[in-house]
Amino acid sequence: MLKRVFREFIKGLWEEIPPFRLVLGLCPTLAVTKRVEDAIGMGLAVIFVLTCSNVIVSSVRNFIPKQVRIACFIVVIATFVTIVELVMQAFTYHIYQALGIFIPLIVVNCILLGRAEAFASKNGIIYSFADGLGIGIGYTLSLTALAAIREIFGYGTFFNIPVFGPSFKPFSFMVKAPGAFVCLGLMLCIMNMFKK
């Protein structure tokens, strides 16, 4: 059993890592990866919401009538998202401002509903917990990697600390929307090369 828990956890880090393998939740991926700080903030929010919603969905999976399961899943997810939003507003106000609309939009992020429907509603609590945590951490790693590339080339900084000398001219294409698409595409391409 322990082996399976570990397997469910580890699959989120490479085999099914969102948004590369599990190509879901692209909208926030493109929008919040301008700076590493924002990406990690978003990632942490998703880890929390995904793990909690997976556990709750899995623990009530036998009571929910099939016809209204999606509505119930969304209520669970929305509750945790709102909790995250309030807590972020209270304690890390500047990250809350940077992430803006993308925190409430976690509700409609396909990764969460996808995991609830595809995994948590069919598996036990411990496995669902491992799955949520793994996928969440995988998502955070992807966002951070993407944000690191974009921030380093787009602003010349990493975690707001300058990495190049003063003569560096920022490649501002990277922090604009097209840069996000190109960067994501290149990373997907590299990952597919490794897969083969």
Next chain:
Amino acid sequence: MRDILKLFLAVTIFSAVSGGLLSLVRSSTRARIEYQQLKFVKGPTLKEIMKGCQNDPITDRFKIKVGKKEETIFVGIFNGQPRAIALEAFGKGFHGPIGVLVGIDVKTNKIIGIGVTTHSETPGVGARVKTDPTFRAQFKGLPITQTFKVKADGGQIDAITGATISSRGVCNAVNNAIALYKKLRPEILKRLKNFKSKTLRS
């Protein structure tokens, strides 16, 4: 029929539990969120108005009910005395209301400083009412007995070039703040008499 009832019950229970949980979280984070919002939205402006005060005016605030609305009064302590207050009022700008925080010395009834908090004026033009220090410095030290107007309206304030409407909006906001202060003065003085700061530094 029984099936429908079951569906109905499931969604109702889920919604009720979630609603209860959220209201709990909301009520326990409310004070903190209010403080954070004040700190990030009004904090920088307030700090500049209350330059040299010995406390944190955001923490040392109180509210007075005016009709249905609550007005927040920020208190600044100078030389150990609650000498200054700041309050916010709005004036109509070019694109919407301009929020202005006005600091008033309660002993001399003079303006100690003003600053724009929220606005939606044109960047680089009207938005300069917030960023231009010489514009807002014009209000400093003036007694609150006068009504503020831009020079184009026969007043005493030099408007920002190309942004007369925004400048007028700021003047109106200051006038509104002063009117509010005059109305609330007895109540404010009463509160300041027994005022205990939570953040006083010597």
